[in-house]
Structure formats: structure tokens, C-alpha cells
Amino acid sequence: MIRLHYIALSLFLTSFTASAQQIFSNNKYPLVDFRPPMDITPASLAGSFGEIRGNHFHSGMDYRTNQREGYPVYAVADGYVSRIRVQNGGFGQALYLVHPNGYTTVYGHLQRFNPKIAQYTEKTQYAKKTFELDEYLTSSIIPVHKGDLIAWSGNRGSSGGPHLHFEVRDSKTEATINPQLFGLDIPDNIPPVIHAMYVYRLNKKPFNEFTPKQYFQVLGANGKYHLNQVSTINLGEEAGFGITVTDRGNGASGTNGVYSIMLEVDGKPVYTSALERFSFDNSKAVNSHMDYPAYMNTKRVIQKSFVDPGNPLQIYFNLVNNGRLEFEDGKLYALKYTVTDAKGNQSTLEFKVKGDGKATIATKDLPAGTLFPYNQNNEFNTNNVKVIIAPGNLYNDLNFTYAEKPRPASNAFSAMHQIQNALTPLHTGFELWIKADSSLSKYKDKAIIVNANRASQGGYFENGYVKAKPRTFGTFFIAIDTIAPSIVPINISSGKNMAGLSKMTFKISDNLSGLKSFNGYIDGKWVLMEFDAKTATLWHSFTSQTATGKHTLRLVVDDVKNNSKTLTIDFYK
Ligand SMILES: [Zn+2]
Secondary structure (H helix, E strand, O other), X not given: OHHHHHHHHHHHHHOOOHHHHHHHOOOOOOOOOOOOOOOOOOOOEEEOOXXXXXXXXXXXXXXXXXXXXXXXXXXXXXXXXXXXXXXXXXXXXXXXXXXXXXXXXXXXXXXXXXXXXXXXXXXXXXHHOOOOEEEEOOOOOOEEOOOOEEEEOEOOOOOOOOEEEEEEEEOOOOOEEOHHHHOOOXXXXXXXEEEEEEEEXXXXXXXXXXXXXXXXXXXXXXXXXXXXXXXXXXXXXXXXXXXXXXXXXXXXXXXXXXXXXXXXXXXXXXXXXXXXXXXXXXHHHHHHHEOHHHHHHHOOOOEEOOOOOOXXXXXXXXXXXXXXXXXXXXXXXXXXXXXXXXXXXXXXEEEEXXXXXXXXXXXXXXXXXXXXXXXXXXXXXXXXXXXXXXXOOOOOOEEEOEEEEOOOOOOXXXXXXEEOOOOXXXXXXXXXXXXXXXXXXXXXHHEEEEEOOOOEOOOEEEOOEEEEOOOOOEEEEEEEOOOOOEEEEXXXXXXXXXXXXXXXXXXXXXXXXXXXXXXXXXXXXXXXXXXXXXXXXXXXXXXXXXXXXXXXEEEEEEEOOOOEEEEEEEEEO
């Protein structure tokens, strides 16, 4: 079975064009070491590797589980459990297995672990008195064999529905690698669909929301696409291109991302992106890979075929002038996009460009601002605000703008500051200091910076300022959080007999700064409370430790600004 699979794949690869072989880095990864992590056949994906999500490339493959939880999840190869992770959001419950071939596999959103792993996890949670866990294990603690049941699939953490999130990582570098390069078969003989093409009149200027852009409708099917209405585009200045594209596996209802995009001019590649692997540090640069202003304005994902100077992603090759192209007056050029999915199905879009010195669109004048070079430390100061943008955060030179805005009517302890705007992406964020009103003094410990939607950016008071590190540009002011979190009991009330119930359940939330911790005690002894951030649900599963009779539960929930809520409730078991 596995052997046949290998032969089929090699034959398949030899049928690729030379450029496709280059895209797929032939024979770099072991094709027979891993069995599939689940037995659901045919395997189908709810999310592909490298698919573009809000603020990141998807770091693994999402296996469909028929909208249900509880499918067995198997170790894909011999190895050992190297890491157990439990999170309020994120992967929820995840296992990491290290294999002797140099790769680590990751299994996320799990419903529950196998009994041995579950026991180890709970023991550690009780020892550390914490629900959230990030435990690294040595090889002798929980060894596994290929095909061992390690867990059941679920919907825990930041999951939009039941599925298995599966990753293959390089054990040394932690770079995540496309699992489909390891011979894991996902039936797909459908070529990608190219939806639209865009021309950016770059005019040798940094790309931003002011870059003139033209939309071209794309028509076609079965891997062959062309522009509607025009066959030749006249271009008189430096230009870049972009496309919107999706892929679909056999029998899959939703669409996924593609593996690679190549743009050729007269048969010569000028841009290629290939999602073979990436490092987590670079994942946020998806905001540079795509047309971020378009995404913020319309949620449309346009993949640019020119690379910003501050883009750290190592998914590009064959770049000519970073994909910024110039066309000689009077000359005709043949352009061709080739889009390939992870199974090698390809679609092309062909069109012509004619160099035409008169066919220009000037960039509008930018608003008055300060030049922030992308590769430098940049600072901006007024009497009331300080902005520091460390190198590595801007993808392009920025015309930085600032304005003071009318302050909000309630819960504001500073002026409102508009720092650039939400259409400019940042890699990790920037440092923001906002001068506090004197009336803040008695609430210093409760101060945070919030944006115009009153979403907390965190922060702390120091030397007359509140300082925080927002991840995005926007409009900000100082607010205070003096209100304790709320606890709403769901299936428990004072004096209730809980016999016959497997758990007690609550909803917990905070109004502003966010939840920091929750701790439950039965008769004074710490007990494990589990939490699911997406549903704000907190629960304790009863154990044999809670014997028949009367008990007292004390539940303490704190927010980030140390406002604390305690619920004490008697119940019977
Ligand atoms: Zn996923």
C-alpha cells in the first residue's frame, strides 16, 4: 500500500515541467515514513498548508472529520511525545511527537488524549495548579509506535468547527513544512481557479494604499484562463501584478490555498512563490505577501507578484527586480501566470503587455507625513505621545502620519491619538506611550491603552505615560479597568444536588482588560477547571476525589488589571 503510493507519486513528479520540479524540491523529504494521522477515507482538507488566514499563513493541514468530534488520531510514525500543550485558545489541546527521521508532527484541537497521556497531563496540571500547560517531555516518558492511538479529534481552542490540525516541523529549526510533501495522500485532480488579475502602477514608489491599481476580470475553466475584454495591457511605467486564486480538493465543499504562483515574461520567470515551508517568526508577513489595504477594505485576498523590501519570507525565488517590471516603449511582451496546487495540478493565465510611454497613471500626492525607512528604528514624538517602531516591523518605507482626535465621552484618561492608519501592516507591532491626564493618578494600576473600538492593547503606567505595544496601527487612548470579571453558573446553584452530573459549568468573561487567571477550589483544595476561550466556558469534571456529601466550591477569576471576582457555592454530590 505504502510502496505503491511512493511509486505513483514519483511517476507523477516526473510528468511535471522543469519549473514545477524546481517548485517542489524533488526528493527532499521522506515519502514513505508517515502514515496518515486518521483513517477517514478519502482524506479531505478543510484547510491547506500555507493557506492565507487573517495575519498568518496556515501552519498545517486541517483534516475534515465529518463535522464530528471523536475520530481516533494515530501516531504517524515511531517516536515519542515531546510536548503536551493545553491552551485556552490556540490549538486547545495539542500533542507533539518527535520522530527519528528529524521531523516533529503536531496534532491540534484534540478532544482528549489517550489514557496514558491524559493521566500524565492531569498529574502535571495538578502539580503546577494550572489548566494551561506547555510541557516538554524527554524520549523515555511516553514513547509511541507508528499507528498507536494517541488521541481523539476535537474542536478545542480557536477552532471554527471539528477537524484535526496536523503539522510536520523540522525538529531542529521548528520551521513548519507542507505535510503533502511527505506523501500523505489527499485526492485532488482539480486545477486551481484564477478569479481576477490586478495591475499595480508602482511608479518606483513603495507599495501602499495609494498605489494606483487596475482590476481585470479573468475568465476560463479547467486550468486555462484569459482576461475578459482585453488581450493586451498598455503600460508606461514600473508595474507589478497580483492575482486572486483558490484551489479545491476532490469532494471538498470549501476552497483552500494554492502551493505556488509563478509569473513569467516571455518565458522567463520574474516571480515565484512556493509554500514548501516557513518559520513561525515570518508567518505574519502574509500581510506583506498579499495586498493588505485591499484585504483590510474588502477581505479580498490578492497575492502580489512583487516583493516588499522588508518582507522576511523565504518562499520566493526566480525574482527579477523583486517582481517590479518595466516595459520598453513599443515592445510587446507575453506574460503568463502558472498556479500550482500541492498535488501538482496547474492553471495558467496568459495575457500580453505592450510598453507604451503614454499609458501611465500617476500616484496621487501623499498626505503630509514623516518618512520612516523600513529598515531603520523610527520614532515620532509630540508632548502627548511617543511612537517607536523597531527595525523589522515595516515592510516598505512609510509616509508616517499622525493626528490628535476628539476624546471619547466616557472612560478616557488621555487625548485620542491616530497613529498612521489600519491599512499599513506591521510585523510584530510598535511601542506606544500616551501621556495620561492628571485624573488618572488614583487609577494608575488600572490603566490600559485601548483602540477606538475599546479593544485592550494592554499596557502599564510609568512616569506619566501609559505604555503598550499595539500590533496594528490605529486610533488609541487611555482607559481604566476597575470592573471585576463576571462568573455565570450554568448548571450549578446554591445547595444543588450534583449527583449524576459529570461536571459543573460556568461562563466567565471580562469587560475590558481581559481574563488573566481562574482557580477553583473544592473544600479548600485546588481542582482542575478547564476553559474554552471561544465559548467563554469554564468547567470542572468531577473526579472520585469529590465524595458523596456536601461540598463548597470557591471559584476565583482575575482580570489583567487584578480586579478579582470570587464565587462561593455549596453543592451536594
Ligand atoms: Zn489548522
